[in-house]
Amino acid sequence: MRVAVLGIDTATPRGSVALASQEGILTTAALLERGAHARDLVPSIDRLLAEAGLRPADLQALVVTVGPGSFTGVRVGLATAKGFAYALDVPLAGLSTLEALARATTPEGTGTAPALCAAIEAGRGEVYAALFGTEAGEAIRETADRSYRPADLARLLRPGTRVVGDAASTVGRAAREEGRDVQVIESWPLLAGALALWGCRTQPPGARYLPGQPPPNYVRPSDAEASRR
Numbered sequence: 450m451r452v453a454v455l456g457i458d459t460a461t462p463r464g465s466v467a468l469a470s471q472e473g474i475l476t477t478a479a480l481l482e483r484g485a486h487a488r489d490l491v492p493s494i495d496r497l498l499a500e501a502g503l504r505p506a507d508l509q510a511l512v513v514t515v516g517p518g519s520f521t522g523v524r525v526g527l528a529t530a531k532g533f534a535y536a537l538d539v540p541l542a543g544l545s546t547l548e549a550l551a552r553a554t555t556p557e558g559t560g561t562a563p564a565l566c567a568a569i570e571a572g573r574g575e576v577y578a579a580l581f582g583t584e585a586g587e588a589i590r591e592t593a594d595r596s597y598r599p600a601d602l603a604r605l606l607r608p609g610t611r612v613v614g615d616a617a618s619t620v621g622r623a624a625r626e627e628g629r630d631v632q633v634i635e636s637w638p639l640l641a642g643a644l645a646l647w648g649c650r651t652q653p654p655g656a657r658y659l660p661g662q663p664p665p666n667y668v669r670p671s672d673a674e675a676s677r678r
Contacts (some may be wrong), residue, residue, distance in 0.1 A: 451509035451539070451654060455487040459490060459526035460518030460546045461569065462615065463637050466493050468501050469645035477642050479555030490529050508539055510652035512644040515543035515579040516539045516666040517594055518569060523665050543663030544644055547579040547614075550590035551645070552614045553643035554634065555581075563609045563632070564591075568616040571596050575618040577668055578602050596669050599623035606631050 456467045464480035478497050498504065513530040516523040527543075529602060534541035544552075547567040555565065563650055565588065568578040575596045582589040592605075599616075603623040606612070612620045615636045621633035 452507050453503055453509065454636050454645045454648035454652065455494065455497075455508050455511045455533070456513075456548070456641035456645060456648065457490070457494075457511065457530050457571065458514045458549065458640040459522040459529075459635075460514040460516050460519045461522070462519075463639060464490075464522065464526075465641035466490070466497050467641035468497055468503065469640070469649050471649055474642045474646060477639055479639055483559065486599045490525060494529075494533075495525060505533065505537055508533070508537055509532075509654050510540045510542065510648050510656070512542045512648035512652070513663075514546045514549055514644065515663055516546055516639060516678055517571065517596075517668040518546045520667065523667070527663075527665060534658045535660070538658050540652050540658060542648055542652055543666070544647060545575060545594055546578070546640070547594050547664055548581075548588065548590060549640040549643050549647075550614055550638075551579070551590075552647060553638040553640050555583045555586060555588045557586045557633075557671060563611050563673075564607050565604070565665035566606055566610050566612045566620065566631075568602070568612055568614045568620045570616045570619070571669075574598065576602060578616070578620070580605065580610075594666060594668050600627060603629055603631075639671075640666040 467477040468475040550567040565581040580591040611632045624631045658672045
């Protein structure tokens with residue numbers, strides 16, 4: 450019987466892998482920060498499974514971050530996850546990096562928490578961001594993933610919005626300059642656990658691999674693609 454979901458995040462500098470079941474997260478491992486994910490990812494998954502006493506055949510689904518984030522990291526994560534899912538004939542789901550970040554930092558509980566802005570550095574003087582509400586421990590998406598100038602994003606934030614991610618300080622400074630009162634949360638959680646838990650809730654046992662899915666979520670062209678255009 451397949452009993453676990455594997456979460457894979459290589460889209461962020463603090464990549465990670467995790468296993469979860471219906472009872473919760475079983476085990477999590479960080480990938481070497483800014484390391485060679487193409488080289489390290491599969492051995493890390495093998496070690497994670499061994500630590501949990503599981504085999505690849507025990508996986509009922511995989512979930513991977515599809516971006517935005519590192520273009521190379523997104524490609525490595527998707528290629529590896531698709532290879533596993535194809536070989537095991539289990540479903541592979543993709544989750545936005547920003548939504549995974551929001552889910553990883555949403556406080557547990559039954560009440561309604563302040564609005565949440567997930568923001569990560571995008572280069573070119575921009576950040577990738579999306580806005581979320583939070584209710585009963587769930588992140589509720591309010592806007593699509595987009596790239597913003599920090600000042601433009603700051604003008605969209607409601608008072609008290611929690612800003613999380615490696616661009617939180619950048620957005621916080623812009624918000625102060627715009628006279629917006631926001632909460633800056635600089636800690637960066639590992640995302641793979643949130644991915645695996647989400648997969649446990651959304652991927653039904655016995656489902657099969659759907660070739661070609663999921664697509665990447667780059668949000669904007671890479672620097673090389675932009676130069677060619």
